[in-house]
Amino acid sequence: MSDNEDLLRLENVTKVFRRGIVFGQEIIAVNNISFKMSREPEILTIAGESGCGKTTLAKIILHIIEPTKGKIFINGQDMTEIKSGRDRVQFTKMIQPIFQNPYETFNPLKKIEIYLYDTAKLAKEDGNRSDIEKIIEDSLTAVGLSLQEIRDKYPHEFSGGQLQRLAIARALILNPNLLIADEPVSMLDVSLRLSILNLFKELKNNKNLSIVYITHDLSTAYYVGDRIAIMFRGSFVELGTTENVLNSPLHPYTQLLRSSILKPTISKEEVLGTKLETTPAIDEETEFSEKGCKFSKRCPNVMDVCVKQEPPIFYVKDREVKCWLYSNVTAKAV
Amino acid sequence: MDEKVLIKLDNVKAYYKMRTFEIEKDVRAVDGVSIDVKDNEIMGIAGESGSGKSTLGRVIYGHLGFPLIFIDGEIHYSLDDIEIINSPISLKSERLKDLRWKVISYIPQSSMNVLNPVRKIRDIVCDIIESHKMEKEFYEAKIVESLNHFGLSPSILNLYPYQLSGGMRQRVVITLATIFNPKVIIADEPTSALDVVTQLNLLKLFKNIHKENSNSFVFITHDMSIIANLTDRVTIMYAGKVFEVGDTAVLFEEPLHPYTRFLINSIPQIGDKTERLSIPGTAPNLINPPIGCRFYPRCPFAKEICEKEEPSLVEVAKGHKVACFL
Numbered sequence: 001m002s003d004n005e006d007l008l009r010l011e012n013v014t015k016v017f018r019r020g021i022v023f024g025q026e027i028i029a030v031n032n033i034s035f036k037m038s039r040e041p042e043i044l045t046i047a048g049e050s051g052c053g054k055t056t057l058a059k060i061i062l063h064i065i066e067p068t069k070g071k072i073f074i075n076g077q078d079m080t081e082i083k084s085g086r087d088r089v090q091f092t093k094m095i096q097p098i099f100q101n102p103y104e105t106f107n108p109l110k111k112i113e114i115y116l117y118d119t120a121k122l123a124k125e126d127g128n129r130s131d132i133e134k135i136i137e138d139s140l141t142a143v144g145l146s147l148q149e150i151r152d153k154y155p156h157e158f159s160g161g162q163l164q165r166l167a168i169a170r171a172l173i174l175n176p177n178l179l180i181a182d183e184p185v186s187m188l189d190v191s192l193r194l195s196i197l198n199l200f201k202e203l204k205n206n207k208n209l210s211i212v213y214i215t216h217d218l219s220t221a222y223y224v225g226d227r228i229a230i231m232f233r234g235s236f237v238e239l240g241t242t243e244n245v246l247n248s249p250l251h252p253y254t255q256l257l258r259s260s261i262l263k264p265t266i267s268k269e270e271v272l273g274t275k276l277e278t279t280p281a282i283d284e285e286t287e288f289s290e291k292g293c294k295f296s297k298r299c300p301n302v303m304d305v306c307v308k309q310e311p312p313i314f315y316v317k318d319r320e321v322k323c324w325l326y327s328n329v330t331a332k333a334v
Numbered sequence: 335m336d337e338k339v340l341i342k343l344d345n346v347k348a349y350y351k352m353r354t355f356e357i358e359k360d361v362r363a364v365d366g367v368s369i370d371v372k373d374n375e376i377m378g379i380a381g382e383s384g385s386g387k388s389t390l391g392r393v394i395y396g397h398l399g400f401p402l403i404f405i406d407g408e409i410h411y412s413l414d415d416i417e418i419i420n421s422p423i424s425l426k427s428e429r430l431k432d433l434r435w436k437v438i439s440y441i442p443q444s445s446m447n448v449l450n451p452v453r454k455i456r457d458i459v460c461d462i463i464e465s466h467k468m469e470k471e472f473y474e475a476k477i478v479e480s481l482n483h484f485g486l487s488p489s490i491l492n493l494y495p496y497q498l499s500g501g502m503r504q505r506v507v508i509t510l511a512t513i514f515n516p517k518v519i520i521a522d523e524p525t526s527a528l529d530v531v532t533q534l535n536l537l538k539l540f541k542n543i544h545k546e547n548s549n550s551f552v553f554i555t556h557d558m559s560i561i562a563n564l565t566d567r568v569t570i571m572y573a574g575k576v577f578e579v580g581d582t583a584v585l586f587e588e589p590l591h592p593y594t595r596f597l598i599n600s601i602p603q604i605g606d607k608t609e610r611l612s613i614p615g616t617a618p619n620l621i622n623p624p625i626g627c628r629f630y631p632r633c634p635f636a637k638e639i640c641e642k643e644e645p646s647l648v649e650v651a652k653g654h655k656v657a658c659f660l
Contacts, residue, residue, distance in 0.1 A: 049529040159616040189382040190556065190600050194612035197602070216529070223602035223610070246604050260530040262537075264559035264601045 005076030007177055007210055008061070008095075009036040013070035015056055029053040030060065030067070031234035037178070041204050043211045045221040045242065048231035049257075054214050057231070058182045061212070062097050063088065075177075093123075096171035100183040102163035106155040112166055113151060116140075119173045139172035142207065143199060161192030168199065172207070179203075179211045185220065197224050218261055222246050230254045233294040240319035250321045252299045293324065301325060338373040339412070340518055340550055341394060346407035348393050351400065352621075361620045363389035365574035366407070368647065371518060376544055376551040378565035378582065380558060380597070384617055386574040388443060391522045391554045395440045396420060396430035413437045413517045435466060436514045441521040445507040449495040455506060456491040462510060473513060480509050484539060501532040505539070512543055519543075520552040525560070537564055558601055562586055567653075570594050573618050573628040576647060580654035590656045593629050627658070635660060 015030040030053045037044055048054050059065045061072065063079060072079040074091050082088050099105055106115060113136075120132040127135075137147050143165040155163060164184060171179060181200070185193040201224055203209045215221055221228055225242040230251065238251040249255045290296065296306040305324050314326040345368050350361040363386040371377055371394070381387045389402065398404050404422045411418040411430075414437065420426050434440075442448055449458055463473045478488040484505045495503055504524065511519060521540070525533040537560065544551055553565055561568050561582060568585055570578040570593065578591045589595040596613050613632055618624055624631060630640040639659050647657045 049531070161616065189617070190558075190597065191382060191613040192616070194600050194602075194610055198609075198612060218530075219602045219604055222604045223607065256531060258604075260534040261604065262534070262559040262563045263603065264562050264598065 005039075006036045006073065007039050007075065009073040009076075010034055010061070011071045011073070013057075013060060013067045013072065015053075015060060015065065016068045028234050029056040032070075033057065033234075033236055034070075035229065035236065035239065037210055037212075041208045041210050042226040043200060043204055043213055043224050045225035045228040046212060046214045046231055047216065047218055047221050047228060049216060052231045053234045054231050055182055058097070058180050058212070058214055062095060062180055063092060093174045094176050095178045095180060096174060096176040098164070098167050098171060098179060098181040098184045101187050102160050102167055103155070103187070105167050106163065108155050110154075112153055112155060112158070113147070115170055116150075116166075116173065119170050123174050135173055136169075139169045142172055142203065143169045145169065159192065160188050161195060164188065164192075164196055165199070168196075168203075172203075177210060179209060180214070181211060182214045183216070184213070186215070186217070193220070200224050218246060218257060230257070233290075235294070235322060236313075236320070237295070237322045238319065244319060250316060250319065250326065251295075251323045252301055252325070253295045256298075293322075339370045340373055341371040341413075342410040343367055343369050343394070344408045344410070346393060346409060347405040348389060348398065349403055349405055350389075351403055359621050362386075362574045362623060363402075363620060364393055365623075367571075367574075367576050368407075369569055369576060369579060371550055371552055372567075373550060374548045375566045376540075376553055376564055378561040378568040379552065379554045379571060380556065380561050380568055381571035382556060382617060384573075384620065385571040386620070387554050387556075387571050388522050390571065391440070391520050391552065394552060395434075395438065395520050396427065397440070398425070398427070411438075435462065435511070435516065437516050438518045438520070439511040439514075439516040441507060441511050441519065441524050443522045443524075443526070445524055446500040446503040448507060449503060451495050454492060454494055455498075459491065459510065462513075466514070468514070477509065477513060480513065481506075484509060485535075501528055501536070504528070504536065508536075508539065512547075515547055516549060518550045518552065520554070522554045523556070526555070526557070540564065558597055570597065573623055574620055575628055576655075576657065577629070578654075578656045578658075579647070580651075580656075584651070584654055590650065590654075590660070591658045592633050592635055592660070 011034050013030060013033045014028065017027045017029050019025045019027065046054050046057065056065070060067050067080070074094060077091065079091060082091065106112060116136045117132060120135045123135060124131055133147065140146055140150070145162070145165055150166070158166065185196050188196065197220060200211055200213065204211060213221070213224060222242055227240065228242045228245050229236045230238040230245065230253065232253050238245055238249065238254050245254065246258060249258050292308050293299070293306040293311050296302050299306065303324060311322050311324045313320050313322050316326050345366050346364060347366055348364040350363055352359045352361060367390060379387045379390060392398070392402065393409070404425070406422060408419055408421040411420070413433065416433065416437070418426050418429055420430065449455070459474070459477055460470070463470050481488055481490070486502060486505055490498060490502065490506070498506070508524070525536050528536065540551065541564065555561060565582050568580065568582045569576055570591065572593055578585065578589070578594045585594065586598060589598055600610060600612065602610065618628055618631070626642050627633070627640045627645050630636045633640065637659060645657045645659050647655045649655050
């Protein structure tokens with residue numbers, strides 16, 4: 001493991017779900033995704049609508065499910081090659097998850113501190129009680145809580161925002177390099193949402209922690225993210241810095257998403273007063289099994305080639321776009 | 335705009351009765367709310383979860399039943415030529431029932447799941463028409479017409495609800511809720527489970543219905559960007575109380591209550607990366623709310639008086655009311 005290796009690198013990761021036994025139908029939930037995160041701490045947002053495969057991708061990175069094809073490298077080590085459970089634990093310690101629903105993360109009959117003690121024992125196997133308490137106290141301080149506040153309390157005594165903080169504190173005990181946060185704020189109220197997002201920024205700056213932030217909400221993505229990947233029907237259609245992608249989207253799907261977001265300000269022109277365009281009913285399954293570009297049925301700029309052949313990734317400046325529109329602009333196509 | 339008031343709530347209190355270990359507790363979900371719904375307007379009710387906004391929607395619809403108990407206050411309905419006063423002393427549940435769907439209709443929060451899964455859409459539609467004793471042929475034709483209008487093909491009438499996507503089911507429910515052209519439509523978070531693209535289409539749909547039929551909407555949501563773009567007037571709720579009422583444009587320009595100010599400022603926007611502060615603390619427990627202003631434990635401008643006395647809703651400008659000592 002050398003220092004110049006990437007923290008996380010995915011190479012052509014694909015996950016196919018089969019439905020039925022004999023005449024099974026295949027759904028490609030994650031389609032040929034490659035990306036990397038360097039050692040420089042950053043927040044990478046993966047954004048997309050429900051059913052686009054973003055949670056499946058998170059589960060693959062966390063080794064909850066195995067990819068059908070492709071490789072995952074953590075610190076240069078190929079995770080798909082590790083077979084023994086003990087080695088795997090060593091690596092998964094570096095990557096910690098935060099889940100969507102903080103109310104379901106913890107067992108309601110167990111005191112919160114038990115989770116923290118158990119995790120701390122895993123982090124410092126030969127430590128005595130005061131060592132362990134110090135680790136817990138440190139990680140609680142990082143999320144703005146203290147051991148005093150949480151002692152002898154059950155999950156129902158905390159608010160959703162506090163529980164989400166505790167889940168983050170638990171993850172921090174193992175001193176990870178990477179947090180995978182799957183919709184961490186969508187269950188929370190606006191007033192609490194911001195405190196978690198600010199915490200992510202703080203952790204990135206002070207603790208050198210990289211975060212993969214998975215969300216469907218582009219405005220929070222803009223607020224916290226450094227880079228953003230827009231996911232559609234299993235593939236990344238656009239990847240670049242958050243400012244570039246969201247301020248001047250290139251892929252027609254990103255453009256559609258961007259124009260669908262309402263601004264929380266009063267605008268002179270009536271956004272909603274325009275005539276209703278009747279969108280044809282979209283069948284998710286047919287879109288998943290589309291042969292060419294999966295967006296071609298809805299795309300306003302559709303060309304012949306889009307229906308026939310799946311677009312490769314084109315590089316437009318520092319951005320990756322998966323769309324035939326940019327086949328002429330690019331210097332190198334992969 | 336027509337200033338005719340259709341529904342007027344006067345100091346309405348509705349609590350949930352809870353009973354654990356023989357100890358009775360009240361959850362004060364709607365606690366002394368006075369608002370009115372005017373003719374031909376879209377009124378938004380905004381607030382966080384647990385602020386009582388959905389309960390308020392139920393109260394306006396007159397859908398009261400255990401455990402939700404109507405404690406105090408009066409609701410005046412003056413729809414078309416019908417005048418009803420609903421109060422705990424004289425509950426007019428039966429008369430309100432006759433009005434439902436024809437004059438006042440309700441789109442519930444999980445509207446994608448309200449259709450009976452074992453009946454075809456056509457059967458569900460027929461049930462509704464029959465139970466209201468309307469002419470079947472006329473309204474069937476009308477259903478087909480409005481489905482077309484919403485971008486759905488009439489062939490979905492022969493399908494079961496599970497064969498439709500969430501957005502399509504939601505559109506079916508909205509079609510049903512609007513079919514008798516009701517005067518007031520109460521929509522409780524109709525878009526919260528949808529993708530942004532579908533959400534935008536649905537909001538356009540609401541706006542179009544409103545323009546064509548000039549009926550009133552009560553739109554309950556937690557999303558301030560929907561409030562900004564869709565509504566004419568807005569009511570801000572917090573912990574069962576109304577904190578601020580006013581025209582949407584005025585409220586967004588100069589919000590007076592610290593909570594409103596916070597709500598508006600807390601939304602991250604694309605194109606703006608400035609650091610935003612979150613509000614400390616959490617929403618109060620409605621079983622045992624603070625004595626004074628319900629916001630004072632979290633309010634950055636809290637004064638001594640806020641702790642002891644409850645601010646009343648005062649009119650500061652025409653149509654702009656706020657409940658704060660500041």
